[in-house]
Amino acid sequence: MKILITGGTGFIGSHLTGALARRAGYQIRVLGRAKKFKHPFGLPPDWERTVEVCAGDINDFDLISELIADADVVFHKVASVGVAASGQSIRHYVQTNIGGAACLAEALVKCKHRVKKVILDSSIAVYGEGNYKCARCGEVRPELRYKAPPHIDGKVNWDPPCPRCNGAIAPIPTPEVAERKGESIYAITKNSQEDLLVANCKRAGVPLVVMRYSSVYGAGQSEANYCAELMRTLAGGKSPMLNEDGLQTRDYISVSDVVRSNLLALDFDLHDVCHFNVVSGQHSSLLDFVTQVSEAVHDVLATPLVTPTVTGRFNPADVRHCHSDGGKIAKVLSFRAETDLQEGISAMARQLKEDLRLQDNKAAEIAGS
Ligand SMILES: NC(=O)c1ccc[n+]([C@@H]2O[C@H](COP(=O)([O-])OP(=O)(O)OC[C@H]3O[C@@H](n4cnc5c(N)ncnc54)[C@H](O)[C@@H]3O)[C@@H](O)[C@H]2O)c1
Known part of the structure; x- marks a missing residue:
């Protein structure tokens, strides 16, 4: 089976690429901005046997048409990520996320070769405030x-x-059928990605699975994501600033569970369009989560224990609670998240320790040369 993973060099994409490269029977093509994986930890040593990396832009229609003409299944993961950053770079988010999805949609409609399935990475940000x-x-x-x-x-x-x-x-819990009321720029672009691909996959007769993830954490995460930024703040000894009273809740899911959900979606026998919330069910207040991460960073990196600062500050349009319902994916794909939050956070802290060690070695090498 020939698989195209747009955004496959990124955080979730590289873990998925590694998981597919370990399974027999796949030829994998990965599209990223650069030819380099953001981090190689999820990849097996012999990954180059089955994985080809292409550098290019998701808005390059000729390139996308050429890539999908040779693909059975497309995982569409390219995006500019992060809710907070999106408000400051509206044109950039629209261009990458909406422009990229439009480019893929048009290529799917115009391509003579019929792709067998598209799997889109979306987000629970599309809901805004939950039920x-x-x-x-x-x-x-x-x-x-x-x-x-x-x-x-x-x-x-x-x-x-x-x-x-x-x-x-x-x-x-907020189910998949709930109205999508997210209004951050990121949410608007993820909603548009969904709309563009739902409409055009139907037109092209291509089955589509839309996966709405909660907050994903794990090794190799882009610093635009909250967990990665938080760990670096804590490792640097700075106190993270929490808005409101710190009791707003989120669901956190490990990247290994997200990859398992992707593999289940790949094997899923589907003829039209299906949406899934992909959540762990491990809701936590921001304050509890940050405290847990702080303890993990302290234990693993032996840095001083940092206490978060609750600021009472309000950021307009911040979601207070959104508990999306994982019942449908449990029933249809038998998916249940397996990673314990505490264990997942400790693994991420261990990875950060390794990253910082490599960073220090590199700096020492440069200083010595
Ligand atoms: N990480 C999370 O917490 C989270 C939560 C919900 C949904 N998602 C969704 O999952 C997907 C993957 O997220 P991630 O955290 O792995 O992101 P990431 O930033 O680590 O990876 C993004 C990938 O897209 C590529 N890319 C970006 N702009 C491009 C362009 N113009 N042309 C070609 N390639 C481009 C990058 O090279 C990279 O490979 C995204 O669609 C994101 O919206 C992520």
Whole structure:
């Protein structure tokens, strides 16, 4: 089977490339901005036997047409990533994420060769604020918060109120059929990627699997991602700044679990379009998560233990809670995340230690030459 992985030199892509290179029977082509993998740890030593790396731009229509003309399955992973950074580089995110998906969509529609399946990496960012339950009104969906909540008697309740009765609400799992209400630039571009590929895969008769990941962590992550940036901040002895009260929640999933979900999607017998939330179910408040990461960095790198700083600052449109529902992927693909959060974080800290060691050696080499 011939597989094309756009963005295959990146964080998730390189782990997937390694997993496929270990399985027999695949010819793998990887498209990245450069010919180099961001990190080689996920790859087996003999990867060059089955993997070809192409450097190019996802907006190069001729190149993408040529690549998909020789592919049975396409994993589309190219993206500019990171919610926070996206607001500062709107044109760049739109060009890479929406432009790239448009280029792939047009190539799929125009190509005479029929690709058998496309698997798109999307994100739970597409939902914005997730589903909640109100004791009085039942299931509700609050809007994103653009204004900081008021201080009442010196206290702030950061949780959004019920959009109907203004009472207290609690997050509940958000299924794939929920309206996509994400409004960060990143979310807008991931939503557009989904729309472009859903419409055009249907037109071209190509089955499509849309995988909406929660926050992915693991070795080799781009620093635009929160976990990687956080580890480096902690390793440098700086206290991470947490917005609001630090009790906003997120789901964290290990890259090895994400790769397993990709392999299941590859083997999945599908004839149209299917969406999956890919989550671990291990929700954690930001404060708990950062504290856990801080302890792991302290244990593994033997650096001083750093305590996060809760700032009470509000960033308009930040999602307070989104617990996306992993029930569908469990039922249809028998997928369940296996990596324990604590163990996954420690493994990432061990990798960071190795990265820093290599970085120091290189600096010493340059200084000595
Ligand atoms: N990492 C996460 O937490 C997370 C969460 C949800 C969804 N996702 C999605 O998963 C996918 C992979 O994310 P990642 O964390 O591995 O990202 P990454 O930044 O590590 O990798 C991105 C890849 O895209 C390539 N690329 C970027 N711009 C390009 C261009 N113009 N032309 C050609 N190649 C280009 C890079 O070379 C790299 O190989 C993305 O679609 C992302 O939106 C990631």
